[in-house]
Amino acid sequence: MSETVAPRPDSAVLRKVAFSGLLGTVIEYYDFLLYGTMAAIVFGRLFFPGSDPVVGTIASFGTLAVGYVARPVGGIVFGHFGDRIGRKSMLIFTMTMMGLASVLIGLLPTYSAFGVGAPALLVLLRIVQGVAIGGEWAGATLMVVEHADPRRRGLWNGLLQMGSPLGSVLSTIAVALVTRLPEEQLLSWGWRLPFLFSAVLLGVGLYVRISVTESPLFEQARTAAEKPRIPLVQVLRNPGTFALACAVGIGPFALTALVSTFMITYGKAIGYATSDVVNGVLIVAVMGLVTIPLFSALSDRVGRRAVVLGGAVAIVLLAFPIYALVNAKTVALLFAGMVLGQLIQNAMYAPLGPLLSEMFGTNVRYTGVSLGYQAAALIGGGFTSLFASSVFTASGAPSSTPLAILATACGLVTLVAVWRTGETRGRDLAETTRTRTPVSG
Template identity: 40%
Template sequence: MSDGTSLSPPAGFTATGKPKKAAVAAWIGSALEYYDFFIYGTAAALVFGQVFFPSDNPAAGTLLALSTFGVGYVSRPLGAIILGHVGDRFGRKKVLVFTLLLMGVATFLVGCLPSYETAGVTAPILLVTLRLLQGLSAGGEQASANSMSLEHAPDHRRAYYTSFTLSGTQAGQLIATAVFLPVAALPEEALLSWGWRVPFWASVVMVFVGYMIRRKVEETPVFEAKARTGDVAKLPFAVLMRDHWADVLRVVCAALIASVSTIFTVYGLTYAVNTVGLERTPMLWVGVTANILALFTIPMWGNIADRIGRKKVFLTGSLGSAALIFVYLWAISIGNWALIFGAGIVMFGLVYAAANAVWPSFYGEMFTARVRLSGMAIGTQIGFAISGFLPTIAVALAGDDPDGWLKVAAFTALLCLVNVVAVATARETYKVPTERLGLKGTAASPSQPPVGVAD
């Protein structure tokens, strides 16, 4: 079946986009949005168990707090469907602005919530509600930023420019972790009463900056051309499920690579601090250092993917992460700081960064422009939703067993291998012209410009 897109460029189509401006907007917006999302994960690992749940059972409180982290992933698929429809029907820019504002409001309000001691069961209910709103926003954020960057980019630099969305995500994670360094060093009473709230309140300033930048970015030439000719799907979800359901399923399986991130960011931290008894501050510095490296390696891997293809780079990241997760968790279990830093930095800052750099272009190139945002959003968010509950599953898997980390590492590696199968069996798309992406049986362009040509 065809989704109505012709093999030739749509009437009025121009390849002249503004890739640098779109990439900057995607980077900054993603950094600010995922700052909000990741400070929640850090707070859930460190303090939410004591703030929002009964204090008579600390282990149960930690498990419940990590469960609220996973709840944010439940609403992501719903956000993907709703915001995917808006983005494919009315434009990528509208989703970019809306997701930033929704995340900002929800995050600020988390910092204002009463504790369990003050409000009882109302406190965790309000926390879960706001977490659901965060997930709703995140469900459309990356897909809209990726679509914007991909459709503004020249054919031969799509992986490079779309990689800035994930580089921004890593920057958000870096800022979130860095903000918690002085907060985590506060005395216990100050940390639990007001200290943890400061990073949530600070997000207001950051979201304002992101809004001012994103409101000025232009809609993509690809979408504008389709809007002018009326070639916009009225029901993108229906078109997606009719013509691209197999690619959506492939993206779901490939997106399980995000399990590496949630284990590294959330489970690794809570396992080190609450189970092994390591200090909070050095563990937070592991994340900071790894993310600093990722800021540079993600665009590097994107550039390489434009030269040799998406699949080779993606598989390098997937297989490498499956192996290194064992080393990282083992290092935590024996409390060897040199090995913890070394394994964490190499795994997350270098190897996992290869997968992060490639998936924005690789997933987006599976779909036509009519359903691109919906396809990426729905596929990734279902996969991310599964990965989001992995910290909770990991705590349950490990139990009280001193060697429980081995089960967690094996389960994470298994999910990486699911990704490997999905990626290895996919079409290679790095030489396919942008206007032909997602069309079945489309061959690569024989006259692809060489990488490095001035944009």
């Protein structure tokens, strides 16, 4: 029996969809990574002051973790309505939520002006950010892969995922500029400027996103007889697929937290200037503009599994050498360690969009991809930063050993998961509700 094949739009439509997804991913990563960087630099003093600066740092990273905890909630909520109502409407909503939450963070009073209300509002807005991001990535990814030619899903997804390093570049540049201010000005008003810039990104993103067309595969699935009332229930009926979808992403999210977000705290503790570590973050982000689309396109040729597996093996073997480079306390070797770590992260991260999309049927795909991806973000990104800051500060003298062990362990999780998942490249996305785990081997 012949397969059902969804109609494909022309190249102009696909380019607009990809550009819309790119802008959404830029906003997502700009806002979310900006918070992580500011948590490392100033939030401990502004929102969690106390006699012990270590407590303030842990508390600020705790609010970072809160945002990650909220992401699976957003994945469930927006995944449900994205599978029931449509991808496009949910993406407009998530982009608006994310941008407005970031702007409001830039307008918050600090602890000195508003007392405990200040950190409470910060946590609330961080939760809003997390819920919005929970629905953004999967929706943007699905709009691209469900429009794209099956043979080039990786290529088009790679263009979309350039938003990740581009958002990181923009957030790093914004932080680098404001941290050049005298400390008094940085703490009084300078830290607000990067958050307020989110309003510009939001305006451009909404202008483009409103004009894109709905996913042709979703439109085709509207008339399907087997349309689940609650997509989440359908996804959880096959817990093995969901567990693998989550576990595959844990390694790359952990490396993002360790190489970018927490590296600022660690680098400062062992003697590097903040500006040197921020410059390193900028270098690896710029590198990702090239390597992420290359690795994603490569997955169209050699398979999703081979690319992710290569990155997972690399971090298991090289986690300790990477920190040895950083611990040399030479700026050039710091950059080398960060570049190597981020290159490995890019290999694991780049094929995730098509890989996860090919594991779920159309009528549950938004829910399945959202929940798997965001659960991985919670475990690999949120808890990694919180665990790293807690263990690191509790140990007294700065030590990279627990950080390297953590990177190795998360890499092993991804390695086992992608090995068990098997190859997904080329699978028919026109199927509706069935979730499926390819046979490994």
